[in-house]
C-alpha cells in the first residue's frame with residue numbers, strides 16, 4: 001500500500017504498520033489474560049477491564065507515532081483527528097466477556113477507512129486496510145483493498161458451500177438492551193436449517209473466520225464500526241458478500257451486519273425477510289410441553305414394568 005500521505009512522517013505501510021501494533025497489543029492482552037483482571041460494568045452485561053483501556057491507549061500512542069496524519073476512533077473513547085482523510089476504527093479487545101471469563105476467544109481489530117473531503121459525517125468512506133490479531137492462536141488476518149486477504153501470510157478465500165442446509169454460520173447477541181432484541185428467533189430458525197450456529201463471542205473473529213472459509217456466514221444486530229470495519233474488508237477481499245439484512249448496502253453504522261461466502265446470501269436474506277414478516281418460524285415444543293411429553297413417556301415405561 002502507498003507509503004504515506006502528503007507531508008507525513010509515515011514509515012510503514014498501512015497493514016505492516018498496523019500488524020506490528022496489533023501484535024504488540026495482543027502480547028499485552030496475553031499478559032493480562034494470564035494474570036487475570038477484575039471486570040467492571042459499562043452497563044447491563046457490557047463488561048470492560050483494565051486490559052481494554054490499557055491496550056487502546058497503547059494502540060492510540062503507536063498509531064499516532066506511525067501514522068501521525070491518521071484519525072483514530074476507538075471503542076474505549078479515543079476520538080482523534082476525525083476530520084482526516086484516513087481513520088482507524090480500533091477495538092483493542094473484541095470479546096471482553098470471553099476474556100474476563102478466561103475463555104480464549106478474543107482479538108485486536110483495526111480497520112482503516114478512507115474518506116473524501118466534504119463527506120457527511122454519516123456517510124461511509126472506503127475500507128482500505130484491515131488487521132485482526134488473535135493472540136491466543138497467534139493468527140494474524142490482513143487485508144488491503146484490491147490485494148486480497150491473508151492469515152499468517154497465506155491467502156484466504158471464503159467457503160464454497162452452496163446451501164444453508166450444509167453451512168456452519170455464526171451470530172452474536174448484544175450486551176445492551178438485551179430484552180429489546182429479536183435475535184434469538186433468528187438463532188432458533190437458522191439453527192434448525194443449517195449445520196449449526198456458533199456464538200463464540202468475538203464478532204471480529206467471526207468475520208475473519210468467514211473470510212477464511214471456516215464459517216459460511218455471520219450476522220449480528222447493532223454492531224459498531226470498531227467491531228466490523230476490519231472484518232468487513234477481510235470478507236470482501238476473500239471473495240465474500242457483505243450487506244444489511246435486506247441484502248442492501250452495508251453501512252458501518254447500519255446496525256445490521258450480514259456476511260457470507262456469497263453463495264448462501266440470498267437464502268439468508270429470504271429467511272430474514274420471512275421472519276420480519278412473521279412467516280415460517282419452525283415450531284418447537286415449549287419447555288412445558290416437553291416436560292409433559294417426558295412425564296407421559298416415563299409413565300408409559302412405568303406401566304410396562
Ligand code: IPD
Pocket residue numbers: 075091093094095096097171172173174175200201202203204220222223227
Ligand atoms: C462484542 C463482541 C461480541 C458481540 C457483541 C460485541 P466487545 O464486542 O464482538 O461477539 O456479540 O455485540 O459488543 O464488547 O467484546 O468488544
Ligand code: CA
Pocket residue numbers: 091093094095203226227
Ligand atoms: Ca467489540
Ligand code: CA
Pocket residue numbers: 052075091092093094095096
Ligand atoms: Ca471491545
